[in-house]
Amino acid sequence: MTAEQDPENFYDAVGGAPTFEKLTARFYEQVAADAEFRALYPEADLGPAEERLQLFLKQYWGGPTTYSEQRGHPRLRMRHAPFVITHKERDTWLRYMKVALDELGLPAEYHDEMWEYFERAADVMVNTIETPEPRKGLTL
Numbered sequence: 001m002t003a004e005q006d007p008e009n010f011y012d013a014v015g016g017a018p019t020f021e022k023l024t025a026r027f028y029e030q031v032a033a034d035a036e037f038r039a040l041y042p043e044a045d046l047g048p049a050e051e052r053l054q055l056f057l058k059q060y061w062g063g064p065t066t067y068s069e070q071r072g073h074p075r076l077r078m079r080h081a082p083f084v085i086t087h088k089e090r091d092t093w094l095r096y097m098k099v100a101l102d103e104l105g106l107p108a109e110y111h112d113e114m115w116e117y118f119e120r121a122a123d124v125m126v127n128t129i130e131t132p133e134p135r136k137g138l139t140l
């Protein structure tokens with residue numbers, strides 16, 4: 001059974017609130033330490049961004065629905081549209097999330113289900129394709 005079919009079970013099975021708090025705290029610790037990636041985040045304080053991600057993930061995996069009570073429908077692709085997200089940003093986001101997820105030490109089946117979700121979701125957030133440098137001195 002997948003988390004989508006029985007999400008409440010999944011949230012509790014992975015340890016509930018403290019698991020998601022630990023995951024997002026560790027993720028944002030790495031964001032804060034990477035000046036280039038950090039520059040994507042518009043607010044001077046990363047705390048509110050960390051809370052939004054944490055509340056979203058709790059809700060997605062079957063926990064409290066506080067995220068939607070505060071923010072409405074997630075519409076995550078739309079909410080990411082103001083930020084330039086190429087494959088490079090996606091890879092950085094995923095690298096930090098993988099460190100945070102691995103450190104939770106979850107049983108493999110939960111770890112893998114969350115990781116596969118993050119990979120799919122991060123692909124969807126890519127909204128900019130890098131174009132190669134224009135060729136010089138070549139007329140087509």
Ligand code: HEM
Nearest residue numbers: 040041049052053056071079083085089090093121122125
């Ligand atoms: C692919 C690379 C990604 C980048 C570079 C990125 C970057 C950002 C940035 C800059 C923000 C604004 C910070 C804020 O004020 O909240 C944001 C918000 C958010 N991101 Fe991402 N993100 C990525 C992927 C994801 C993924 C995969 C998820 C979910 C699994 C996600 C969930 C969220 C949520 C829930 C918010 C807050 C939305 C809101 O309520 O305003 N992001 N992200």
